[in-house]
Amino acid sequence: MNNIFMSKNNEKVNIRQLEAKDAKQVLDYICTVGGETDNLLFGREGLGISVDEEMRILSQYLVHPVSMLLGCFIGEKLVAVSNISVKERQRIRHIASLGISVIREYWNQGIGTYLMKYMIDYSRKNEQIEVLELEVISDNYRAVELYKSLGFKVIGAMPKAVKIGNSYHENLMMILEL
Numbered sequence: 256m257n258n259i260f261m262s263k264n265n266e267k268v269n270i271r272q273l274e275a276k277d278a279k280q281v282l283d284y285i286c287t288v289g290g291e292t293d294n295l296l297f298g299r300e301g302l303g304i305s306v307d308e309e310m311r312i313l314s315q316y317l318v319h320p321v322s323m324l325l326g327c328f329i330g331e332k333l334v335a336v337s338n339i340s341v342k343e344r345q346r347i348r349h350i351a352s353l354g355i356s357v358i359r360e361y362w363n364q365g366i367g368t369y370l371m372k373y374m375i376d377y378s379r380k381n382e383q384i385e386v387l388e389l390e391v392i393s394d395n396y397r398a399v400e401l402y403k404s405l406g407f408k409v410i411g412a413m414p415k416a417v418k419i420g421n422s423y424h425e426n427l428m429m430i431l432e433l
């Protein structure tokens with residue numbers, strides 16, 4: 256797949272691996288996106304880690320043979336992030352977890368779909384990855400429908416998976432066998 260695509264709004268979107276130099280922008284992005292939705296595992300407070308720590312995380316992804324952290328840029332602006340992370344232990348290293356987020360202003364522009372397809376395509380070409388897994392809050396219909404449209408199946412649900420304030424949310428577990 257291409258590293259550049261056009262959003263439905265006809266804006267040029269550039270996909271690339273995030274690097275240590277992006278650390279501050281990534282942390283700001285995480286606070287923004289976390290403040291826009293309750294569907295992630297963090298809110299506007301973000302991850303609570305320093306730029307140095309984030310630099311270390313980005314560097315680790317960059318040198319990892321399989322796991323990968325991608326950013327989508329419109330001009331200089333980071334508008335979406337997706338990670339794929341393989342398990343390390345021998346007996347589960349054929350499974351990779353996926354995560355994705357898009358800045359609300361850019362929802363429904365096809366960016367989430369393109370990024371997911373990119374990750375699936377990457378996984379199909381990678382010998383190690385046989386199963387993709389993800390978890391999604393049950394009432395995050397936008398995300399659940401997106402994943403189903405790409406072939407993911409619901410294989411279970413975990414009650415009380417996420418606690419925001421005093422309210423609990425159920426997670427769906429979804430997989431795609433490649």
Ligand SMILES: CC(C)(COP(=O)(O)OP(=O)(O)OC[C@H]1O[C@@H](n2cnc3c(N)ncnc32)[C@H](O)[C@@H]1OP(=O)(O)O)[C@@H](O)C(=O)NCCC(=O)NCCS
Pocket residue numbers: 292294295355356357358361362363364365366367368369390391392395396397398400401
């Ligand atoms: C879920 C998310 C990644 C989708 O990204 P996106 O760039 O908006 O996705 P796309 O534009 O490619 O596609 C969205 C699809 O959802 C559909 N959709 C929109 N609202 C919907 C709703 N309420 N119910 C069902 N489907 C809906 C759209 O019709 C579109 O499908 P189409 O292209 O076939 O018309 C994005 O909304 C997001 O980042 N949300 C917040 C973080 C999050 O929930 N991450 C996932 C955690 S598991």
